Amino acid sequence: MTEKMTPELRTETRKKVLHLGGTLFLVTAVTGLILGFVEWGTRIAIEKAQAEAKAEALRNVMPEAASFAAEPMADAGGEMITEIQHAVDKDGSTVGWCLSVSTKGYGGPVAFVVGIAKDGTIRGINILSHSETPGLGARSTEPEFYGQFADKKAPLKIVKGEAGAEDEIAAISGATITSTAVTNGVNAAAEYWDKNLKGK
Numbered sequence: 004m005t006e007k008m009t010p011e012l013r014t015e016t017r018k019k020v021l022h023l024g025g026t027l028f029l030v031t032a033v034t035g036l037i038l039g040f041v042e043w044g045t046r047i048a049i050e051k052a053q054a055e056a057k058a059e060a061l062r063n064v065m066p067e068a069a070s071f072a073a074e075p076m077a078d079a080g081g082e083m084i085t086e087i088q089h090a091v092d093k094d095g096s097t098v099g100w101c102l103s104v105s106t107k108g109y110g111g112p113v114a115f116v117v118g119i120a121k122d123g124t125i126r127g128i129n130i131l132s133h134s135e136t137p138g139l140g141a142r143s144t145e146p147e148f149y150g151q152f153a154d155k156k157a158p159l160k161i162v163k164g165e166a167g168a169e170d171e172i173a174a175i176s177g178a179t180i181t182s183t184a185v186t187n188g189v190n191a192a193a194e195y196w197d198k199n200l201k202g203k
Contacts, residue, residue: 056131057103057116057131059129060101060115060116060129060131061088061090061101061116061118063116063118063127063129064101064116064117064118064126064127064128064129065090065098065099065101065118065126066126067092067098068090068091068092068098068099069091069092069093070090070091071088071089071090071091071101072088072089072091073086073087073088073089074087074088074089074100075087077195077198077199081191081195083104083105083106083187083188083191083192084102084103084104084191084192084195085103085104085105085114086102086103087100087101087102087103087200088100088101088102088103090118097121097203098120098121099118099119099120099121099126100118100119100196100200101116101117101118101119102116102117102119102192102195102196103115103116103131104116104117104188104189104191104192105188106184106185106187106188106191107184108133108134108135108140108143108180108181108184108185109135109136109139109140109178109180109181109184110133110134110135110136110140111133111134111135112132112133112134113130113132113133113134113135113143113181113184113185113188114130114131114132114133115128115129115130115131115185115188116128116129116131117152117188117189117192117193119192119193119196119200123156123157123193123196123197123201124154124155124156125152125153125154125155125156125157125189125193126153126154127149127150127152127153128149128152128185128189129149130143130144130149130185133181135178135181136178139175139177139178139181140175140178140180140181142175142178143175143178143181143182143185148173148175148182148185149185151166151172151173152172152189155169155170156170156193157189157190157192157193157194158170158190158193158194159171159172159186159189159190160172160186161173161174161179161182161183161186162174163179172186
C-alpha cells in the first residue's frame with residue numbers, strides 16, 4: 004500500500020521539477036546562443052576570406068585594372084559562368100573582363116576566375132577552390148599548369164605530353180579529367196565573352 008503524498012510534499016516536488024526544468028531550459032538556451040554566435044562569427048570570417056581571395060584572383064588575372072564592377076549575367080551565361088566583373092583602369096576605360104567559372108572536375112566543382120582582355124586574349128586564370136586529388140588534379144593550382152593559359156586565345160584543347168601548338172594546353176600527368184575541366188571552363192568563358200562582351 005503506497006502512502007499518499009501530502010500537500011506539502013506535492014508542493015515541494017512541483018518546485019523541484021520546475022526548478023530543474025527551468026535550469027535545463029536556461030542551459031539549453033545559453034548553449035544555443037553561444038553556438039549560434041560561434042557559427043555567425045565563423046561564417047563572417049569565411050565570407051571575408053572568400054571575398055579577399057576573390058579580390059586577389061581578380062587582380063592576378065587582370066593586373067592592369069584599377070577597379071572591378073559586377074555586371075549582370077546575360078541569358079546565354081550557361082551553367083559554367085557564375086559571375087562577370089568589368090575591369091577598368093584608373094581613367095575608367097575598359098581593360099577587360101573577369102569571368103568566374105565553375106566546372107566539374109574529377110573530385111567535384113573547380114571554381115576559378117578567367118581574365119580576358121579587350122581583344123579576346125586570355126590574360127590568365129586563378130583557381131579559387133577545388134576538391135581534386137592531392138598530387139594529381141590539385142596540381143591545377145600550380146603555375147606550371149595554369150600559367151599555360153596566359154596570353155592565348157580560345158578555343159584551346161588539352162594534349163598529353165608537351166604542348167606544341169598555340170592552341171594546346173599540356174595536361175597534368177595523371178589528371179586529364181581535371182585538366183580538361185579547367186580548359187573547358189576557359190573555353191566557355193571565352194565563348195561568353197565573344198557572344199556578350201566583345202566590343203563593349
